[in-house]
Amino acid sequence: MLHLNVLQEAVQPEGNRNFKGLSDKISTVCRELEVPVVAKEVGNGISVDAAVRLQRAGVRAIDIAGKGGTSWSAVEAQRAKKQGQQADTAFADWGIPTEEALVNVRKALAEIPLIASGGIRSGVDIAKSIALGADIAAMGQPLLAVALESADQVIESLVGVIHELKVSMLCVGATNLAELRAAPLLRQTAGF
Ligand SMILES: Cc1cc2nc3c(=O)[nH]c(=O)nc-3n(C[C@H](O)[C@H](O)[C@H](O)COP(=O)(O)O)c2cc1C
Numbered sequence: 001m002l003h004l005n006v007l008q009e010a011v012q013p014e015g016n017r018n019f020k021g022l023s024d025k026i027s028t029v030c031r032e033l034e035v036p037v038v039a040k041e042v043g044n045g046i047s048v049d050a051a052v053r054l055q056r057a058g059v060r061a062i063d064i065a066g067k068g069g070t071s072w073s074a075v076e077a078q079r080a081k082k083q084g085q086q087a088d089t090a091f092a093d094w095g096i097p098t099e100e101a102l103v104n105v106r107k108a109l110a111e112i113p114l115i116a117s118g119g120i121r122s123g124v125d126i127a128k129s130i131a132l133g134a135d136i137a138a139m140g141q142p143l144l145a146v147a148l149e150s151a152d153q154v155i156e157s158l159v160g161v162i163h164e165l166k167v168s169m170l171c172v173g174a175t176n177l178a179e180l181r182a183a184p185l186l187r188q189t190a191g192f
Pocket residue numbers: 001040041042043065068069070117118119120138139140141142144
């Protein structure tokens with residue numbers, strides 16, 4: 001998994017800002033490695049342009065990791081403040097929202113496996129992600145929070161998430177994830 005965390009590196013005092021020739025380097029990694037390469041953002045969203053270029057470079061799946069959950073630029077600002085440095089909060093809200101990145105990348109690339117992440121907080125969020133075109137979904141912060149308590153709490157939390165996903169599927173009449181993917185999307189209209 002290659003993390004494309006440009007903003008985080010840019011705002012991190014000790015960040016690695018050498019982004020030169022990155023597309024070619026990603027192509028080389030994809031060609032040389034014997035395992036499939038996945039590319040991911042870390043909470044600022046993969047754009048359509050980036051997704052197309054990543055697929056051309058040989059990436060086999062993309063985690064769109066959009067805005068809406070953990071903001072690493074906000075984390076870096078907090079870290080700087082704790083270290084007595086100036087906290088730059090200008091980029092705390094930067095990025096493509098998760099649902100927007102997901103819908104647009106799926107529209108542009110019909111086949112590539114997509115992971116939805118960035119603000120996924122429940123099985124309902126996972127169900128929505130899959131209906132919007134993701135193949136799977138991922139969570140960062142909520143699992144860290146329970147992992148700090150115990151392994152059992154992580155399991156308990158995931159059992160709850162799976163239950164929420166199953167109930168969501170029941171309510172839309174989807175017996176498997178493929179049917180959930182094909183579930184009709186309704187937009188709330190004025191008057192409801
Ligand atoms: C403390 C922390 C550490 C993380 N470390 C990794 C990691 O090592 N590898 C990875 O693929 N994702 C990691 N993530 C998850 C992604 O950065 C994730 O896309 C981002 O946090 C947004 O998702 P969230 O809102 O669910 O946290 C981490 C998340 C957190 C909160």
